[in-house]
Amino acid sequence: MANYRIGIDVGGTHTDGVILDEAYNVIAETKVPTSEDVSSGIYQALHEIVTTSSVPVENINYAMLGTTHCTNAIVERKRLxxxxxxxxxxxxxxxxxxxxxxxxxxxxxxxxxxxxxxxxxxxxxxxxxxxxxxxxxxxxxxxxxxxxxxxxxxxxxxxxxxxxxxxxxxxxxxxxxxxxxxxxxxxxxxxxxxxxxxxxxxxxIVNVARTTANGFVNALKKEGIDAKVFFGQNDGTLMSVEYTVRYPILTIACGPTNSLRGASYLTNKSNALVIDVGGTTSDVGVLTNSFPRQSSLAVEIGGVRTNFRMPDIMSVGLGGGTIIHVNEDQTFQVGPDSVGYRLTEKALIFGGDTLTTTDIVVALGKADLGDPSKVAHLDKDLLESVYAKMVSMVEEALDKMKTSADPIPVILVGGGSILLPDKLKGASEVICPNNFGVANAIGSAISQVSAQIEKIFSFDELGRDKTIEKAKNMAKEEAILAGADPDDLVIVDLEDVPLAYLPGNATRIRVKAAGSLKKTTVV
Missing domain, CATH: 3.40.50 (Rossmann fold)
Incomplete structure (x- = not known):
């Protein structure tokens, strides 16, 4: 019996959904506006992919969700x-x-x-x-x-x-x-x-995570799907519902991370720079061995300084819905505000009254969308200047994220990728793969399960080799708790830093173990 999996990713503008078969081929995909309550957008995306795919619901074994619920709760100070x-x-x-x-x-x-x-x-x-x-x-x-x-x-x-x-x-x-x-x-x-x-x-945010998990499980039941549910975490891997409710903070920033994993899978590249162009922002991240590079800095969430692990992502205020403000003297400003999920009612090409970045690329003939006649009156010189500014914003971010001056492959994903050209300064090549618009949902669907431990150990007790082995086993045990298959676990990251100021030959060890999902028995 065939095994299918669903991947859903909630972004600030769109909620994307995909169904993949056993070989990870995309059977159906959809992109619906993110709803204010988030959950109804998830229901809609789920319903659309199930309906259009014609996949028998009893063959859907896994469902993965990458969500912004927890981030939003902290930022908006609601439902805490x-x-x-x-x-x-x-x-x-x-x-x-x-x-x-x-x-x-x-x-x-x-x-x-x-x-x-x-x-x-x-x-x-x-x-x-x-x-x-x-x-x-x-x-x-x-x-x-x-x-x-x-x-x-x-x-x-x-x-x-x-x-x-x-x-x-x-x-x-x-x-x-x-x-x-x-x-x-x-x-x-x-x-x-x-x-x-x-x-x-x-x-x-424990309650927010619990409510989101229950909502997702109920949405699946409504469609007649009895699947094992996983949530995306911000290192590009998955965790079980129980693990999510225990560590909901690990879902923060999983959206850009899913896009990086999806980009790696779609292009078969394990080391590259990824630009995920959404409706509100472009998120720039670095793939190292197919996983997102981790940030080494303290991170602020909703104005609170924290030090748990986060992906190294730079956000630029440029997306498909970014508003272009033009002054009377023909000077202009790109963003930072965006029409977001209301692009299809606000942008000029859709009969709206707001000039957006999407209008610019359509007016210049770089994208075929909406009604081009509605932007035909715009001044060509102004359009070219705005477009040059848009491209330079991304090139600047790209330059800041690179670790050397050498050109590096750049992968474009996200629905707003149409904003960018096929050549960028600092890029050895610019790749825009098939299914680029739903790379984040694909990233959430194909992800492995992982867990990471970071602790200070004393080498004096067991010696270096045995201590590192102990740390690896601790990471593997955590990964199994998070839902990984015990027979398919590998150590994907290991770092040990000697701490000279501590006695006992102390060393900080960070280990990450990852593996495929625990097999479900198919009846």
Whole structure:
């Protein structure tokens, strides 16, 4: 019996959907406007691909979703959990309170139950002071019925996570399994405040992730599909629903990442620069061994500085719906605002009243879309100047993302790819593959499952080889938890950095394991 899989990716402008067969050929594809509530756009895309593909629904075994729900919740400050914040670090960290540097409006929502308790470890794993378990019991009873999610952060927990684990045990004992607990040692890297922020954000979007997951599962059921559901995470791989609800923060920025994975698959290139041109922005990223290059900097999400892993993506305010502002003296500005998903009603070529980048390429004869007669009156010199500016914006981003002056292959994907020419400065070649418009949905459908661990180990205990082996096994175990097939796991990334300032021959090891989806039994 044939196996099919569905991939859906929610962007700021469009929600894209595809159905792929076992050989990853595209059987059906669609692009619908992203709805304000996001979910109805997903339902529509799902319904369209199922209807047009004529694939028997019982043959669809997997469904993957790349979503912006969690990012939007943080940015819009909506639908966030009622959370408690527990920092284990008194008396050492009392000078700087949790939520430092978090915007006031978000602090008002997330800062209602904030506690600092005695405990934590030194950078070499020694206890600063014993964990105050009595205080944890008191806090657990105090927040009972008031919160549905708790963020726990302990000093240097990536080195030693014992105090966080014990705190989680006490919280579960008092509050039961209904309250979600986020532990910083499982989310961020060394660096207390940024790791704490990432953990707080993770705790705040658990409900959003759960609602999105349930909504997607229900949408599939409505179409009669009983498939294994996975979510895209921001390193270009997938995770199970249970894993998503535990670490929803890992879905942030999975859209551009899916596009990179899709671009790699469609062109068979594993090292290239990818430009994903959407309706609002162009996202520029780098493929290294078929996966997105990771950012080494602290990342801001909704104004909050965090340090969990993110793809290295540069966004440029140029998309298919970007508005061109023309002044009376014929000077102009490209964006940064966009008509977004209302392109088909706002752009001149569709009978609207707003000059967009799409109108520019149609007026210049570079794309065949809408009604060209509606832009025939535009001044050719102005059009050429605007187009040159659009191209230079992308070339500048391309130059910034390259690690050397040598030309590099550039892959164009996304519905807005029609905006760009087939030659770009700094590119050895410009490739626009088949199905480029839905590369993000394809990326989400073809992805593997992965997990990454990043911890500080002491080589003195087991020696270098055994310690690295231990780290690899930890990453593999996490990947299996996330839904990977145990028989098909490979280590795709390994980095170890000696930490000269720590005793015990300490080294920070980062390992990522990836594998294909766990096989489902087909009846």
């Amino acid at each position: 959990n009622n959370i408690a914040v527990i920092r284990i670090g008194a008396p050492a960290t009392l000078a700087i309170k949790p939520l430092l540097g978090v915007p006031e409006d978000l602090k008002d929502i997330l800062g209602k139950h904030v506690y600092i308790v005695r405990g934590g470890h030194e950078f070499d794993g020694r206890e600063i002071t014993e964990l105050d378990e009595t205080d944890i019991y008191r806090i657990a009873n105090e927040v009972k019925g008031k919160v549905d999610s708790i963020a726990v952060t302990s000093v240097f927990s990536p080195v030693t996570d014992g105090h966080e684990q014990r705190t989680a045990e006490i919280l579960q004992e008092v509050l039961g399994d209904e309250v979600a607990i986020s532990l910083s040692s499982e989310i961020g890297n060394v660096g207390l405040l940024e790791r704490e922020n990432a953990t707080i954000l993770n705790a705040s």
